[in-house]
Amino acid sequence: MPYKITEKVRLNPVTWKLVLEAPLIARQAKAGQFVIIKIDEKAERIPLTINDNDPQKNTITIIFQEAGATTRRLGCLKAGDVLTDILGPLGKETDFGKAGRVVLVAGGVGIAEILPVAKYAKREGNYVLTIIGSRTKDLLILEEELKRYSDKLIVTTDDGSYGVKGLVVSPLKEAMASEKLDLCYCVGPDIMMKAVSETTKPCGLKTLVSLDANMVDATGMCGTCRVTVGGKTRFVCVDGPEFDGHLVEWDLFLKRQKRFIEEEKRAAEYFESHHKDCIYKR
Amino acid sequence: MNTQDPKIRIRNFEEVALGLTAEEAVKEARRCLNCKKAACVAGCPVEIDIPAFIQYVAKSEFEKALAKIREKNFLPAVCGRVCPQEDQCEKVCVLNKKHMPVSIGDLERFVADQGAGRPETVDRRPKTAGKNGTKVAVIGSGPSGITCAGELAKMGYDVTIFESLHKPGGVLTYGIPEFRLPKKIVGMDIDFVRSAGVKIEPNFLVGKTRTIDDLRSDGFKAFFIGIGAGLPYFLGIDGEILNGIYSANEFLTRTNLMKSYLFPGYDTPIRVGKTVGVIGAGNVAMDSARCALRLGAETVYIIYRRTEKEMPARFDEIHRAKEEGIKFELLTHAVKFTGDEKGWIKEAVLMRNELGSPDVSGRRRPVPIRGSEFTMKLDTVVCAIGQGPNPLLPRTIPELKLNEDGNIVVDKTHMTSIKGVFAGGDIVTGAATVISAMGAGRKAAAAIDAWLKVCVVCGLIALFSQTANAETIYLKSGEKVTGKIVARSARSTMIQDESGAYQSYSADEIREIKKVDVPAEAVPQAVPAVNTSGPESYLLESPGGKIKMALPIPWEKVDVSKEKREPDNIGTFVIRDKELKPVFVLNIYGIYNLEYEGKNTTELKKVFLQKLSTALKEKEEKDINRKRVSEEYFEMLGGPCVAVGYTKSDGKAKFIKETYCIKGAMLYHFIFMAVDKEAFDREWPVVERSFKTIEIQDVAK
Numbered sequence: 001m002p003y004k005i006t007e008k009v010r011l012n013p014v015t016w017k018l019v020l021e022a023p024l025i026a027r028q029a030k031a032g033q034f035v036i037i038k039i040d041e042k043a044e045r046i047p048l049t050i051n052d053n054d055p056q057k058n059t060i061t062i063i064f065q066e067a068g069a070t071t072r073r074l075g076c077l078k079a080g081d082v083l084t085d086i087l088g089p090l091g092k093e094t095d096f097g098k099a100g101r102v103v104l105v106a107g108g109v110g111i112a113e114i115l116p117v118a119k120y121a122k123r124e125g126n127y128v129l130t131i132i133g134s135r136t137k138d139l140l141i142l143e144e145e146l147k148r149y150s151d152k153l154i155v156t157t158d159d160g161s162y163g164v165k166g167l168v169v170s171p172l173k174e175a176m177a178s179e180k181l182d183l184c185y186c187v188g189p190d191i192m193m194k195a196v197s198e199t200t201k202p203c204g205l206k207t208l209v210s211l212d213a214n215m216v217d218a219t220g221m222c223g224t225c226r227v228t229v230g231g232k233t234r235f236v237c238v239d240g241p242e243f244d245g246h247l248v249e250w251d252l253f254l255k256r257q258k259r260f261i262e263e264e265k266r267a268a269e270y271f272e273s274h275h276k277d278c279i280y281k282r
Numbered sequence: 283m284n285t286q287d288p289k290i291r292i293r294n295f296e297e298v299a300l301g302l303t304a305e306e307a308v309k310e311a312r313r314c315l316n317c318k319k320a321a322c323v324a325g326c327p328v329e330i331d332i333p334a335f336i337q338y339v340a341k342s343e344f345e346k347a348l349a350k351i352r353e354k355n356f357l358p359a360v361c362g363r364v365c366p367q368e369d370q371c372e373k374v375c376v377l378n379k380k381h382m383p384v385s386i387g388d389l390e391r392f393v394a395d396q397g398a399g400r401p402e403t404v405d406r407r408p409k410t411a412g413k414n415g416t417k418v419a420v421i422g423s424g425p426s427g428i429t430c431a432g433e434l435a436k437m438g439y440d441v442t443i444f445e446s447l448h449k450p451g452g453v454l455t456y457g458i459p460e461f462r463l464p465k466k467i468v469g470m471d472i473d474f475v476r477s478a479g480v481k482i483e484p485n486f487l488v489g490k491t492r493t494i495d496d497l498r499s500d501g502f503k504a505f506f507i508g509i510g511a512g513l514p515y516f517l518g519i520d521g522e523i524l525n526g527i528y529s530a531n532e533f534l535t536r537t538n539l540m541k542s543y544l545f546p547g548y549d550t551p552i553r554v555g556k557t558v559g560v561i562g563a564g565n566v567a568m569d570s571a572r573c574a575l576r577l578g579a580e581t582v583y584i585i586y587r588r589t590e591k592e593m594p595a596r597f598d599e600i601h602r603a604k605e606e607g608i609k610f611e612l613l614t615h616a617v618k619f620t621g622d623e624k625g626w627i628k629e630a631v632l633m634r635n636e637l638g639s640p641d642v643s644g645r646r647r648p649v650p651i652r653g654s655e656f657t658m659k660l661d662t663v664v665c666a667i668g669q670g671p672n673p674l675l676p677r678t679i680p681e682l683k684l685n686e687d688g689n690i691v692v693d694k695t696h697m698t699s700i701k702g703v704f705a706g707g708d709i710v711t712g713a714a715t716v717i718s719a720m721g722a723g724r725k726a727a728a729a730i731d732a733w734l735k736v737c738v739v740c741g742l743i744a745l746f747s748q749t750a751n752a753e754t755i756y757l758k759s760g761e762k763v764t765g766k767i768v769a770r771s772a773r774s775t776m777i778q779d780e781s782g783a784y785q786s787y788s789a790d791e792i793r794e795i796k797k798v799d800v801p802a803e804a805v806p807q808a809v810p811a812v813n814t815s816g817p818e819s820y821l822l823e824s825p826g827g828k829i830k831m832a833l834p835i836p837w838e839k840v841d842v843s844k845e846k847r848e849p850d851n852i853g854t855f856v857i858r859d860k861e862l863k864p865v866f867v868l869n870i871y872g873i874y875n876l877e878y879e880g881k882n883t884t885e886l887k888k889v890f891l892q893k894l895s896t897a898l899k900e901k902e903e904k905d906i907n908r909k910r911v912s913e914e915y916f917e918m919l920g921g922p923c924v925a926v927g928y929t930k931s932d933g934k935a936k937f938i939k940e941t942y943c944i945k946g947a948m949l950y951h952f953i954f955m956a957v958d959k960e961a962f963d964r965e966w967p968v969v970e971r972s973f974k975t976i977e978i979q980d981v982a983k
């Protein structure tokens with residue numbers, strides 16, 4: 001059964017929101033879970049967070065940033081097009097419950113991934129402080145939506161074009177110094193999740209990170225998504241994607257994330273040379 | 283059999299073994315002795331009538347040969363290629379005494395391939411019984427699931443296979459490489475199963491997309507779990523997280539399912555270095571090693587801890603791997619892997635073994651030789667030391683019993699610890715073979731059918747008893763008949779008597795007709811004739827007493843110890859739910875409560891009686907909606923129950939669903955019990971029948 005794109009919205013020059021028809025997933029999805037998407041016969045299977053779901057309309061929403069070949073191809077599709085395969089909902093659901101005072105930290109497209117967590121945190125009755133970071137003002141997404149679920153929202157930009165200039169770590173440090181926090185939840189670039197985990201570790205602020213490992217099946221069958229957490233091998237797709245940021249062996253993870261970098265470059269080049277038409281269509 | 287030249291084939295993914303020509307096949311088939319007691323058939327886990335199909339080949343009747351194989355085997359093109367015939371049918375072939383068995387596998391493949399590419403004609407489709415509408419869910423589309431689904435569809439069940447990957451086939455699709463088992467061939471065999479009416483839902487991870495309980499509420503009555511051994515085992519040694527170290531599952535899935543060998547035309551990447559070490563020596567290891575060569579590796583080692591004799595791979599595959607130049611490092615195991623600063627595997631530290639005393643499997647145990655460590659430069663490592671059960675689905679079903687390895691425990695009939703949930707294939711046995719998975723699927727299908735018959739077809743006989751508006755016909759002969767007058771004309775009167783049978787009396791036989799209002803207690807003789815006729819079956823008599831039939835009851839599933847009354851032969855019935863758990867005991871005197879799932883059924887009874895009396899009140903006002911009352915009744919019992927009512931005229935039983943339920947003040951007796959549907963059909967010539975299935979409801983409500 002193919003899956004239809006019912007809506008496509010551009011959030012910034014490289015980030016898109018797609019609403020997709022996927023009735024079964026729309027019924028079951030929970031915060032923190034993701035889907036595997038495969039565009040067509042030749043495509044790769046990639047994981048994307050379920051940003052929202054509407055069981056009435058039978059739809060799910062995904063938000064993605066164009067990175068390599070697959071996300072660029074996805075960016076070329078338009079409303080009415082179909083994807084051959086969507087599998088989900090996958091991974092464990094977010095279940096920290098009422099933790100108390102929660103700080104959510106997100107950067108880049110991670111801001112999209114934190115939105116369902118923010119909704120969840122609020123629904124569970126937590127105090128929610130959200131810190132989101134972007135390279136520059138034009139790339140910032142979902143600020144308004146996140147405000148709705150946050151008691152306080154802090155925005156940082158690397159170039160100072162909006163909000164606080166700098167990285168998310170500094171307002172996080174300030175918050176840790178000035179108020180009592182019970183839980184930190186972070187999604188974003190790997191480096192950022194590492195930095196945030198290292199920031200919260202000394203004072204023992206429990207920190208959950210959502211790892212974006214490269215995947216194939218996402219059902220625990222291949223082990224490509226394995227990561228070392230607390231000395232144990234875990235599979236991100238079934239044991240995660242949430243893990244205790246203080247226990248993740250970040251250096252191993254960061255190296256592992258680069259294992260297909262040359263192939264990814266080749267794929268992107270191949271894409272650019274084979275899908276010229278599609279790039280200009282949008 | 284001819285094969286592609288090893289030097290050429292290691293650079294392509296096309297099939298290695300080329301198959302027999304028609305001429306070769308006929309010649310080979312003629313060697314078969316067509317033994318009376320064919321040993322080969324006994325050697326085949328799905329019992330293909332081997333000599334019969336071979337005789338057709340000998341006569342060049344390939345179409346018939348294929349039909350013969352397909353009677354027992356849904357995947358002949360697959361089995362002809364991947365079955366270890368040397369350990370099965372060919373091993374026991376009488377001609378193997380002279381080490382020249384008939385090449386049964388090659389012939390099977392040849393016959394199956396004859397069907398390839400041709401449009402499926404109607405008569406080549408599997409013969410299916412008429413649809414019975416009962417929904418069965420099969421989880422996993424590997425050989426066990428496909429076979430189970432195909433067999434059930436042939437019997438008339440409405441079968442859906444749920445598969446988590448985007449393509450069906452299980453290991454046949456994601457694991458075994460194209461050059462050994464072309465995906466077109468797998469597709470062809472799967473299309474055949476589809477043509478039997480099986481629906482396949484890919485991208486459906488049971489446990490996540492929907493759970494078994496969800497599927498139950500979607501109307502599935504029985505389940506087969508054939509999810510394979512999908513969890514990759516790693517060695518548990520240092521450095522295993524390094525880049526360039528794959529599980530065989532990952533390596534093969536990227537290659538076969540995702541077609542990485544066509545990268546970047548296909549999007550999924552794979553990276554294979556110059557020197558590749560494959561750990562293990564089963565089929566999975568041979569496939570990985572041979573894929574690595576085809577993906578551009580210069581040197582590929584099989585690193586195995588025992589000797590060639592113990593290698594679990596098929597003989598042919600080892601032979602072909604050798605032909606292709608794979609190097610074998612035997613009596614060797616890996617101790618650790620070391621990497622470079624970017625996290626890539628650089629070399630492996632290996633150690634030599636010698637063979638010690640035999641272990642539980644009977645194979646001699648490898649014992650490390652102290653001080654024999656050495657290093658080997660490797661760019662890529664594939665870990666092919668086995669797969670275990672993926673816990674994802676079992677974790678969502680806490681009541682499902684597993685053994686200590688995490689495999690699902692089943693009984694002789696392949697039923698798990700949960701009623702109506704069956705399992706088979708690698709998830710039960712641990713990683714095994716295609717054909718053993720198929721054998722399990724086949725057996726489970728038969729067991730599912732038997733189980734559903736026991737549980738779904740509950741014969742219901744409406745037994746007449748005294749009712750408020752019953753009448754007694756006093757005959758001139760002095761006899762009397764009590765019952766309900768169903769038809770009356772100037773010339774005759776028809777009455778349905780206590781036992782439910784219809785009797786007609788002509789006007790001049792009848793002395794008088796009187797309305798009676800007999801208290802139920804007063805008429806024990808109105809109780810139907812049901813006798814226990816032995817431990818296995820109940821004897822059920824037709825209302826007129828003319829037809830008797832034995833109904834097998836699965837006593838092992840019936841726990842009467844908790845019942846306040848033993849089922850007796852004066853018409854006490856135990857009303858059971860689908861799981862055969864007793865809910866009520868019912869006889870003409872009333873309904874007796876039983877503990878049901880820890881709840882006392884007083885409540886249930888109250889509800890029931892309430893509904894009954896409302897229904898009766900309604901009846902007085904307008905004509906009672908009998909059907910509705912009975913449906914409610916079934917609902918309360920928990921379903922699914924198929925109710926069969928009957929009336930009898932022209933000496934034939936006529937089944938109609940409205941007949942049962944309530945008439946007058948007294949409840950008709952229902953008999954819920956196991957009915958052998960075939961015996962039922964045989965004994966009761968059916969004129970018309972309709973079944974109604976009522977969904978399971980929460981009985982406590």
Ligand SMILES: Cc1cc2nc3c(=O)[nH]c(=O)nc-3n(C[C@H](O)[C@H](O)[C@H](O)COP(=O)(O)OP(=O)(O)OC[C@H]3O[C@@H](n4cnc5c(N)ncnc54)[C@H](O)[C@@H]3O)c2cc1C
Binds near residue numbers: 044050065070
């Ligand atoms: C559980 C989970 C949830 C996720 N949720 C989301 C989500 O909601 N939204 C989202 O956008 N992503 C999400 N991701 C990440 C997403 O899966 C990846 O972005 C996606 O797989 C990228 O695929 P691709 O083929 O486009 O890029 P790939 O080809 O796989 O490239 C991936 C990375 O390689 C690098 N790269 C690629 N090309 C080049 C180049 N030419 N030069 C240098 N570097 C390059 C980039 O850093 C890029 O990020 C999630 C991941 C996981 C595991």
Ligand SMILES: Cc1cc2nc3c(=O)[nH]c(=O)nc-3n(C[C@H](O)[C@H](O)[C@H](O)COP(=O)(O)OP(=O)(O)OC[C@H]3O[C@@H](n4cnc5c(N)ncnc54)[C@H](O)[C@@H]3O)c2cc1C
Binds near residue numbers: 459486509566709715
């Ligand atoms: C590389 C390789 C080579 C082999 N070579 C041979 C050979 O030459 N000869 C031979 O006889 N045997 C061979 N085998 C073994 C044989 O393939 C297996 O024993 C057989 O496929 C087992 O069948 P199965 O139906 O139990 O499971 P599988 O074939 O493993 O199929 C299980 C299916 O269930 C799906 N699934 C799992 N979980 C879920 C879920 N929760 N929801 C929905 N779907 C799910 C999986 O995606 C998969 O498609 C080989 C195995 C491998 C890996």
Ligand code: SF4
Binds near residue numbers: 320322374376384386
């Ligand atoms: S045992 Fe061998 S010779 Fe005898 S019927 Fe079977 S295949 Fe033919």
Ligand code: FES
Binds near residue numbers: 215216217218226237
């Ligand atoms: S993606 Fe294959 S095991 Fe996680």
